[in-house]
Amino acid sequence: MGELRGSVAVVTGAGRGIGRAIAEELAEGGARVVVNYSRSKEPAEELVEKISASGGEAVAIQGDVSDAGQAARLIEQTAERFGRIDVLVNNAGINIDRTMRKMSPEDWDRVVQVDLNSCFYTVKAALPHFVENGGGKIINISSFVGQAGNFGQANYAAAKAGIIGFTKTAALELARYNVCVNAVCPGFIETDMFAGVPEEVQEKIKARIPLGRVGKPREVARAVRYLIEDGDYITGQTLNVNGGVYM
Numbered sequence: 001m002g003e004l005r006g007s008v009a010v011v012t013g014a015g016r017g018i019g020r021a022i023a024e025e026l027a028e029g030g031a032r033v034v035v036n037y038s039r040s041k042e043p044a045e046e047l048v049e050k051i052s053a054s055g056g057e058a059v060a061i062q063g064d065v066s067d068a069g070q071a072a073r074l075i076e077q078t079a080e081r082f083g084r085i086d087v088l089v090n091n092a093g094i095n096i097d098r099t100m101r102k103m104s105p106e107d108w109d110r111v112v113q114v115d116l117n118s119c120f121y122t123v124k125a126a127l128p129h130f131v132e133n134g135g136g137k138i139i140n141i142s143s144f145v146g147q148a149g150n151f152g153q154a155n156y157a158a159a160k161a162g163i164i165g166f167t168k169t170a171a172l173e174l175a176r177y178n179v180c181v182n183a184v185c186p187g188f189i190e191t192d193m194f195a196g197v198p199e200e201v202q203e204k205i206k207a208r209i210p211l212g213r214v215g216k217p218r219e220v221a222r223a224v225r226y227l228i229e230d231g232d233y234i235t236g237q238t239l240n241v242n243g244g245v246y247m
């Protein structure tokens with residue numbers, strides 16, 4: 001069984017939303033958590049204070065993970081600070097939604113750069129640390145959109161589908177080092193990303209979800225924690241936390 005207590009976990013894009021919930025969940029389990037942020041310094045530092053106030057240990061480290069150099073620096077700073085890395089959660093993500101008629105090559109590139117390429121950058125940088133530790137857990141946050149496709153999200157769907165292919169390949173390559181690599185595919189979750197959807201569209205979305213509601217960030221975080229604590233024999237999988245919106 002994976003031990004969370006005392007482990008070192010990096011969560012990218014953890015200033016708010018799902019990443020924040022994951023950081024809180026892992027800290028509650030006793031992990032020492034790196035709260036990565038790109039621009040939102042205040043929320044990240046506020047989260048670190050909140051975790052510390054409830055007896056946990058966390059540190060905020062700035063770094064735009066869509067930049068290979070900054071992603072590598074995030075991992076190096078983590079190793080310098082804590083001496084090891086046991087868990088990497090690639091959560092940072094953005095969306096720039098437009099139908100393909102209106103989507104520019106820059107819209108395409110930016111989303112793929114942030115949502116997909118960042119995963120390769122952080123995993124590549126963390127790999128020597130996992131090998132040195134004799135194992136670890138990597139969880140990549142994909143989306144049901146990467147499985148089902150979604151109108152106006154060609155860039156996002158491609159990036160999120162890419163994460164699933166990357167996850168399976170990383171699982172194959174890293175199994176020999178005792179590193180388990182899995183993807184979590186959330187459905188619609190109550191975060192700023194979802195709040196940006198117009199209200200009438202939100203209602204239509206809810207009507208499509210068999211469980212009749214959008215999910216909570218903590219419900220995704222619990223799945224991530226499960227993969228870390230109980231997922232020693234689970235690798236290369238996608239765990240769907242989506243209220244049944246995609247089966």
Ligand code: NAD
Pocket residue numbers: 012013014015016017018019036037038039040063064065066067091092093094114141142143144185186187188189190191192193194
């Ligand atoms: P959010 O916009 O609330 O949070 C995303 C976080 O990532 C923010 O803190 C942002 O600052 C950070 N970030 C963005 N670019 C970054 C970069 N280059 N480097 C470092 N950090 C960066 O979104 P969320 O809803 O919490 O989404 C988190 C993840 O879950 C994303 O990968 C998203 O695609 C995925 N997801 C969300 C939903 C949903 O309905 N909310 C559904 C499926 C998947």
